[in-house]
Amino acid sequence: MTGEVTLGDRPLTIDEVVSVARGKTQIVLSDAALQRVSATRDIIDALAAGDVPAYGVSTGFGALATRHIEPALREKLQQSLVRSHAAGSGDEVEHEVVRALMLLRLQTLMTGRTGIRASTAVAYSELLNHNITPVVYEYGSLGCSGDLAPLAHCALALIGEGVVRDADGVLRETGEVLDTVGLQPVALAAKEGLALINGTDGMLGMLVLALADLHVLVRAADITAAMSIEALMGTDRPFAEDLMALRPHPGQTASAANLRRLLAGSPIVAGHRRDDRRVQDAYSLRCTPQVHGAARDTVAHAAAVADVELRSAIDNPTVLTDGRVESCGHFHGAPVGFACDFLAIAAAEVGAIAERRTDRLLDRTRSHGLPPFLVEDAGVNSGLMLAQYTQAAMVAENRRLAAPASVDSVPTSAMQEDHVSMGWGAARKLRQSVANLGRVIACELVGAARGLEFRRPLAPAPATGAALAALREVGVAGAGDDRWLAPELARAEELVISGALVHAVEATTGPLG
Secondary structure (H helix, E strand, C coil): CCCEEEECCCCCCHHHHHHHHHCCCEEEECHHHHHHHHHHHHHHHHHHHCCCCCCCCCECCHHHCCCECCHHHHHHHHHHHHHHHCCCEEEECCHHHHHHHHHHHHHHHCCCCCCCCHHHHHHHHHHHHCCCEECCEEECCCCCCCCHHHHHHHHHHHCCCCEEECCCCCEEEHHHHHHHHCCCCCCCCCCHHHHHHCCCHHHHHHHHHHHHHHHHHHHHHHHHHHHHHHHCCCCCHHHCHHHHCCCCCHHHHHHHHHHHHHHCCCHHHHHHCCCCCCCCCCHHHHCHHHHHHHHHHHHHHHHHHHHHHHCCCCCCCEECCCCCEECCCCCCCHHHHHHHHHHHHHHHHHHHHHHHHHHHHHCCCCCCCCCHHHCCCECCECCCHHHHHHHHHHHHHHHHHCCCCCCCCCCECCCCECCCCCHHHHHHHHHHHHHHHHHHHHHHHHHHHHHHHHCCCCCCCHHHHHHHHHHHHCCCCCCCCCCCCHHHHHHHHHHHHCCHHHHHHHHHHCCCC
């Protein structure tokens, strides 16, 4: 994806953050915003020239805030802050996460509330525009005072130190890469080091990316659920509009409406209506809109949190337009950490109910006539037996990942920072949970598609038939003798997470809710 996003005139949207993080969208800095940045920088320059102690300008940091720093050492103070705080460890954080956190930090810089120089903001934007990605590590952030270590590694690149991935993804020394593209390292002035690292941008970036993914996955889950309901000879009657009106949660209403549209015109469902022996379907079928709907409502709540954060200026101390420079606690990641933890619970449950439907498809005692493990000549062939094992393993992991990170504060900085959010950890486990959910839905897709084909000559609904056709078009074959299954599951996963499955179905149904 290419294009431009302008910073400083208005808050970023979720789509804009994703376009920069995952594409090659260029950053343009608003002239009006740069003027605001310069105006508040004058306030910091006045403080730096005076004798009144100001946190982050003429003092140390954290538990060292009582140390007065002489004017001659104040530039060194900022450089030292960045170097010492670039203390991450573990595996590299993903390219898209680093770009998202840099973009969001730059957005705060452009609010004119941090006291940074306009030239420093421009230099930061050039790292993004040249697709220079600082190496950020898995561990180092407690989510308070923001994502210090991850942001410090990005600031380290700005001053020409450390290592980065260049535009081709090659790991190189920062100074060498800057020289190659014609950029100069920045010599940080008073407060700039602190302004570059004191924000919740990493955890917010991961929340925004997860929201974008979940927007696709909740619709994909409705699609695979509809396919399973058909394949299991289920009914659409529990999803009726008048029944949904008796408990009108917005997400449940939307999911049920999707299921009605997805199952519309299904000869298989019509055949169920003539079967008086089936009183009601199992919970994993009948309660699909309740579970999927609750997840949708959780996504909506988290999106509202993200929207507020995208409109916020997060720094400490904060520069106000009346000239005050005030300490505050906006860097505390509790709102974002709570939202990430809540989403992990929702993702775990959408995956859990999908696995129950898949297991039912494979069990001849509960599948209403389907062959064991959805394979011909079962016993000689094992069919999708191990696909469900893989699915169950990811469901189990997502249950572990649903344990909240945000309640697990560990005091730091000699007890000055005595309650931290662990929002970074909440966001990191959310990423894994969302990735697992995409794979779990893909497993259901593969199983439900086989189930529908075993119902022939009865045909599926036009919408679920479109999903089945899309799966076959990407090279996932139907039942037959056992074969190497992992590549087919991978192709199904890509179909799900890319949004291609949803798009294929929406060509038949119109936009799903």
